[in-house]
Amino acid sequence: MKSIKPGRGPSAFGGVASVLGALFGVIWIVAAVTMGAPWFFALFGVAFVGLSIANAVFGFHNAFGKNRYSSFDITEDGEEPDPFHSRIEPEAPDAPEAPDTQRAFSQGPRYCPYCGGTADEGYAYCRYCGRKLPDE
Ligand SMILES: [Zn+2]
Incomplete structure (x- = not known):
């Protein structure tokens, strides 16, 4: 079963x-320093850098970490743990198999x-137009 989990792309960006x-x-x-602005203007830049x-x-850790947390990814069963699923249903059994659409159609x-x-x-023949119906 495929699952949706945090992805790498948005974190790297x-x-x-x-x-x-x-x-x-x-x-x-x-x-700010070279233009002679008031001294506290440089602190905005310091805050921005920090x-x-x-x-x-945070972004690069999520992009390259093993159990990262970022936007979305679709993974195969057993490929990686699914943090969303384990938070929503910690002991959830696997979802039931999808219905057999081929069988439902033929019935x-x-x-x-x-x-x-x-x-x-x-x-064997259509009762409206009289032509031979295909075999089942
Ligand atoms: Zn017919």
Whole structure:
């Protein structure tokens, strides 16, 4: 059974974006210092760099960690643990098998392939158009 679980892609993107955010924070600090802005303006850049580094660590850890947590992934049975499923139903048995659609289809009413009229069980010829019905 396939399952949906946290994925890697969004975390990697977040990590890359956070690195760029940290670079922006450095540029902000340099600009604030060199342009003679009030001293506390540089602190905005420091906060930006700190938050970006924390977010980059979070993003890259999720992107490359074994039991990571990020957006979505679809995995095969037994490939990796499913954190969503274990939180919702800790002891859930496997879902029942999907119904046999092929069998359900053949048990429905028969129809004449020529005129579309219903054909009861055991009829060799269509009672509406008279043509021979295909064998079951
Ligand atoms: Zn017919």
